Amino acid sequence: MEQRENDKIKFTYTDDGILYTDCFPNTIMTLVDGKESTRISAEMVNFTPRPLLCDLTNVVSMTQDCRKHFASADHAATFSKCALIVTSPISRVIGNFFLGLNKPLKPTRLFTNKEEGLKWLRE
Amino acid sequence: MSDLDNDKRLNEILEMIGRVAALDFSRMLPVSSKNDMIDAIALGLNMLSEELNANVVERSKLDSINTKLEKFAYTTAHDLRSPLNSITGLVTLLELTVNPEKNSEVDNYISKLKTTTEQMKSLVQGILEYSKVNVGSVLMEDIDLNNLVKTVIDTDELKERAVIKIFDPLPSVCFNKSAMDQIIRNLLSNAMKYSDKKVCEIIVKGEEVDGRYQIAVTDNGPGIAPEHQDKIFELFNKVESEVKADSHGIGLATVRSILNAFGERIWVKSILGEGATFYFTIKKRR
Numbered sequence: 001m002e003q004r005e006n007d008k009i010k011f012t013y014t015d016d017g018i019l020y021t022d023c024f025p026n027t028i029m030t031l032v033d034g035k036e037s038t039r040i041s042a043e044m045v046n047f048t049p050r051p052l053l054c055d056l057t058n059v060v061s062m063t064q065d066c067r068k069h070f071a072s073a074d075h076a077a078t079f080s081k082c083a084l085i086v087t088s089p090i091s092r093v094i095g096n097f098f099l100g101l102n103k104p105l106k107p108t109r110l111f112t113n114k115e116e117g118l119k120w121l122r123e
Numbered sequence: 124m125s126d127l128d129n130d131k132r133l134n135e136i137l138e139m140i141g142r143v144a145a146l147d148f149s150r151m152l153p154v155s156s157k158n159d160m161i162d163a164i165a166l167g168l169n170m171l172s173e174e175l176n177a178n179v180v181e182r183s184k185l186d187s188i189n190t191k192l193e194k195f196a197y198t199t200a201h202d203l204r205s206p207l208n209s210i211t212g213l214v215t216l217l218e219l220t221v222n223p224e225k226n227s228e229v230d231n232y233i234s235k236l237k238t239t240t241e242q243m244k245s246l247v248q249g250i251l252e253y254s255k256v257n258v259g260s261v262l263m264e265d266i267d268l269n270n271l272v273k274t275v276i277d278t279d280e281l282k283e284r285a286v287i288k289i290f291d292p293l294p295s296v297c298f299n300k301s302a303m304d305q306i307i308r309n310l311l312s313n314a315m316k317y318s319d320k321k322v323c324e325i326i327v328k329g330e331e332v333d334g335r336y337q338i339a340v341t342d343n344g345p346g347i348a349p350e351h352q353d354k355i356f357e358l359f360n361k362v363e364s365e366v367k368a369d370s371h372g373i374g375l376a377t378v379r380s381i382l383n384a385f386g387e388r389i390w391v392k393s394i395l396g397e398g399a400t401f402y403f404t405i406k407k408r409r
Contacts, residue, residue, distance in 0.1 A: 026156060046352060060158060064173045089163030090154070097170050 004040055008033050013044045018051045018121060019079070023058040034066040034075070041078040049106075051121035052079035056091035067094075071102035075078065081107040083117030132161045139168050148176035197254035200247045207244050214240060247371035252305065253358065253380060265408070268293035268302055268338070272327055275307050285315050285323035293329040294336045297408045302381045309374045311403055314342035316370065336407060341400040347393040356389065378403070 008027045012020040019041060023029070029037075030037045042053070069075060082104065086095040095110045101104075111117035128165045132155075139152050151172070152165040214236050223229035269292055276287055296303070324343040329336055347355060351362045358376040375389075382389050382403055393399035 060156070060162075061154065064170070065178070067170075088158045089160050090158050090166050091341045093167040093170075099168065101174060 002044060004044065006036060006040070011035055011037075011044055012038055012109075013050075016122075017040060018053060018118070019024075019045055020053045020055070022055045025058045027059045029059055029062040030068045031063060031065040031069055034069040038069070038078055040077045045078060047077075049076075049078060049080040052082045053085065053117050053121060055085040055114070056094055057085060057087045059094055060090055062094050062098075067098055067102050070098065071104050073105060076105040079106060081121060082109075083121050084108060084110050085112075085114055085117055086110050087112055129161060132165070136161070136164060139165075139172070143168070143172050143175065146179060147173075148172045148179070166326060176248060192216070192252050196250050200250035201253065203247050204251075207240060207247060207259075210240050211237075234348055246371045246373070249377070253373055253377045263297050264298060264300055266298055266300055267295045268303075268307075268329060271300075271303060272307055272311075275304065277313060279308065279312070281311060281315070285311075285318070285325050287311065287325045287327065290326055290328040293327065293330075293338070294405075295408070296336060296405045297319050298385070302385070306378050306381055306403065309378045310340045313401075314340065314344060314399075315373055317344050318342065319345045331407070332404075334407060336405040337402055338405065339400050339402050341398060343398045346395040346397050347391060347399050348395050352391050352393065355391065 001015055004011045008024055008029070010020075010022045010024070012022075014020070021037065021041070027033075083097070084095045086092045092110070099108060099110065100105065109117075109120060111120070125237060135152055139292050142148075142150050149168050154162050154166050154169070214233060218233050220367050221229060221233070223233060269289060272287075272289060272293065281287060311325060315323050320343055326339075326341040328339045328341070330339075331337070335395055347362075354360050354362050355372075356375050356379040358373060358380075360376070361374040362372070385406075387404045387406070389401060389403040391399055
């Protein structure tokens with residue numbers, strides 16, 4: 001298992017090949033944060049797309065250019081499928097908005113608990 | 124948080140909805156650290172406003188580019204008319220001067236030169252007609268479609284090239300006369316141009332559907348494949364020129380452009396090999 005973190009996100013790459021990203025409380029995601037997240041993720045999975053479990057619960061805002069970045073080919077190159085964990089009202093809005101408008105390039109689904117998200121990622 | 128606070132937040136949301144509806148995207152709602160449903164709605168509205176703003180900006184940029192392109196097309200086509208007319212005159216002079224033997228090599232070249240020049244003139248005319256579509260200050264008048272269709276048939280001597288039937292009296296409509304003339308002329312000549320039958324048959328019908336007139340022009344031609352039924356209305360589409368070499372793919376684009384400019388629409392229904400029916404709508408007179 002490998003762990004890294006910056007001032008907004010904690011990254012965990014487990015031995016079973018799943019990358020977890022957890023945002024710290026009251027995170028506002030900007031394009032710079034999005035690109036940084038993509039760079040760290042890519043390094044941790046050694047530039048090979050792996051399943052990603054991304055917990056958006058603590059995100060309170062995500063800028064438009066950041067949403068675009070997360071829907072881009074650059075970011076999609078880091079994961080094979082993505083489970084977005086949305087347990088707070090705001091994260092639900094961000095998740096739904098992301099799926100509805102930004103149309104991610106790889107399979108992406110929303111979950112309200114991690115276990116279900118992990119189950120889907122392991123399928 | 125008290126009911127009073129929530130009322131204030133909900134009022135801000137209602138005001139924001141009003142602003143967005145009026146295409147004012149300058150306001151962003153405050154999102155508190157409560158992370159409750161009202162915050163979620165406020166954030167969602169903020170994001171929607173951002174996306175709508177980006178779309179509106181993009182759309183107005185495209186509109187501006189389109190307007191410039193149309194003006195450019197009009198100016199270019201307009202300026203090309205004069206040298207093209209000169210070429211036509213010069214080719215005739217050349218023919219008279221050289222007086223080539225019939226079917227000789229020179230005669231063939233001159234004949235090809237004439238045909239090519241005529242094709243270019245027709246293309247330029249088509250672009251001019253397409254670019255002229257503008258409803259800014261056009262005269263709307265009462266038009267008896269029966270008379271208009273009959274006039275087009277007589278003026279263009281269409282009876283010699285097709286059997287055209289008008290089913291039931293067509294309605295009288297309020298429209299710009301030269302625009303309606305162009306629509307009917309384009310649709311009838313289109314049906315004849317692509318006809319693959321010994322006798323080209325065309326039926327023109329009108330009926331009232333959902334409070335609007337719906338005019339249908341049906342032909343017994345080759346029909347249009349489903350995958351081409353939208354493309355034929357695009358400017359310079361290749362579908363028309365693939366079927367008919369001398370087609371520039373302008374006629375139907377012009378018809379659609381006119382109708383869209385008046386808030387009307389056109390579409391086609393067709394089964395390949397069984398002809399086609401072009402429908403367009405016209406608002407009823409009040």
